[in-house]
Amino acid sequence: MLSIIKPLIVNITILFSFAFNANMFIPFQRNMNITFKYKIVYSIIGAFGALLCMAYPIETLGETNFDLRMVAIMIITLYTGWASGLFVVIIVSIMRFIIGGSFIHIGIIVSVSAYLIALLFRKKFKSSNRLISGALAAFTYFGIYIILLYFNIAFLKLSFYITYFIAFFITYLAIIFIIETLLERNKQFDEMVYLDKLTTTGQMAASIAHEIRNPITTVRGFIQFMQKDTKDETLKQFSPLILEELDRTNQIITNYLTLAKPESFEMKTVNIEEVLMDSISLLRPLGNLSNVTIEYVPTDPIYIRGDLQYTKQSLLNIIKNAIESIETQGVVKISKYVNTQLGIVTITIKDNGKGMTKEELKQIGLPFYTTKTKGTGLGSMITNRLIRQIGGTIDYESEVGKGTTVSVSFKLDY
Template sequence: MSIIKDFLLQLTFMLIPIFTYYTFITERVEDAKNRKVIMTILWGLSIIACMSFPVVFGQDARLELRVIPLIFGTLYGGFWPGVFLSALIILYRISFGIDIGFYNTVIVLMLSLPLIVYFQKSFASSKQDMRVKIAVCLSFSYCLIGLTFLGILRGFSKEYLTVPIIHLIFATVVTWCFAMLIEAIREVHQLRLEMQKSEKLRVIGELTSVFAHEIRNPMQATRGFLQLLNEPDLPEKKKEYIQISLEELDRANEIINDFLSFGKPSIHDKERISIGYQIQRVVNIIQSYTLNCNVEIKTDIRDNCWIYANPQKLNQSLINILKNAIESMPNGGMVWITCTSTDDGYIKIVIKDQGIGMTKKQIDMLGSPYYSLKESGTGLGMMVSFQIIRSFKGKIQVNSEKGIGTKFIILLPQIT
């Protein structure tokens, strides 16, 4: 009964950091680096608790699950959290005495940590099922390496290897369970964020459809009267004031057009179109603007890139993203546009610039209502672009680094 209680205690040490992080930290801490530091500390405390209260078999045999916090901390945190947790294991293990178990711990960590770090990048970019498989395989590998070296150090006898074999099976099963749990919690958290965002966008969409037309009518009348007042014999100062008023009304009209585009619940008139042809059209349309901004566009477009979409709306989305890329380079530069097909059935459009870049927080806010990095921007253009891509059952990924540039990756379902 005592052994079962110790096993349950080990499982509790795994659950506490998971629920603490996803219940309290993700909602309250906005900065990704701070979240990663807190998560690493939580896994570190879990490691210390697991090592402090192991499952004891007889007099010398000890079983604990420090491998699971180490693996999860490294896979979800990255290289430095992995190094920190490994160093913590070694330093805390010294307090139990330097013996064969200590040497085995050091050897296993030296061999396992590079393996975990190696798979960390592919883990971060993989889908949910593959992430679970990677975590389970790494846990199995860690325990197998420990079992092998313990056999080398102590001898391959039943007496010494029974507990490590139990540890291998138990750790592998528990890793699978907790990997599934973490991925399920992450998925629910992501869905909740998307639902909150969708609800905000739905409300804005309904309001804009109602009010945009009512605002546009008096604006058109105002613009007409201003044009009538703009007579040739007016003083230059008054002509300047009228011209500024007309320009501001035109700018307000553009914002209303964005509102109306966003307020449309769906995009009809879809057809089979060639992405390569549409990209080339967009480049030709925006060519004069790039020349004025001292920006050069380079394209690499593959053949047979077909999707089902509305060409005008797709062009609108691409032009918005391209304009942002060009405007992010006040001193000029290069914009690359590539179009390829992926193995999982998508057309991949990449728009990359050499602009000022964005922080992680700015990337997360991109496409949100009224969020713009430009002084005179409303954020509606990018918001509409995101909505258009989603309406084609596509998705947008944004990678950026401050001072280096930004890469937009647009994935759209491919058709033959």
């Protein structure tokens, strides 16, 4: 029994270390856009981990080679997709062929089976509880694996099956748990950095906003007073522009103050369908002026837990940004998706505007960053902050020339 347990412990240690090392190379991010470069890195890490597991097999069973390489294959496929998983399977199969023995074909078949089962469960894995869907994938694989072993390697004992599959199952679920934990830790770290930047902006806002706002109000009042009685045509011509710019300045100051002061939230049950319809109705005239069509198919009421005012403000900002990103003529498509397993509703706002580069996408929501010529970046920053503070999440996807997709998720209130 010890001769079986020792190599299993080595395999488990290898897989755990590679999970942490992968996070060091490219920190895990939920809903991360896994680019070709990232897939290559994860593929190499997964393949190397699987090969190391094969280098320390259970060697007490004649010409058979048992290890935990299938854990690496399934994890890589579930998290990064078919291409990375296929790369790992090919490398593992080549190595198994090089190792040789009477059961080469069984070794290759079980590796390919692990890949295909993970691929089959990947969609469910992405959209539901990952530990549960991952466990279902593992049990399905166990069934196929045991059948293959039973009909091809008759001398295996029951005690081996029990030991091996317990080790496999625990290691497999433990790595999923580790990755999910790292995802949350990385998210918390990003939140800390983001909030630190918010604090810096807020401190500056608190010190200057009120001092600027008072004289602006005075200037605006005098411009309106002089506009009524003056005979100066130049003043009459330019006073509307002056007032417009003063109002824009006042709005910027209001945004600063929103960042500076703590928000008082009134958390209650909110009909997100009603909020969404109100937001679309308010912004449809702006869309018509910009030759932008807002497409949305109403649904039955869906209730979330949040603050009515700030939920509406956030959606207004996002839809308005989508309209303004379209330079000539286009469409803003809005849709909703309810995931009852995760207990969330996701609102997707997609435009066909100019889009953003990957570098621009990383800066969205940071202080003073904007892609608009007349923007300050505070609108997106406040939107991100409000959504987070009412317990929601916001994610951006964009491609230059094709447009931007913003996904906002809120917790359902049953």
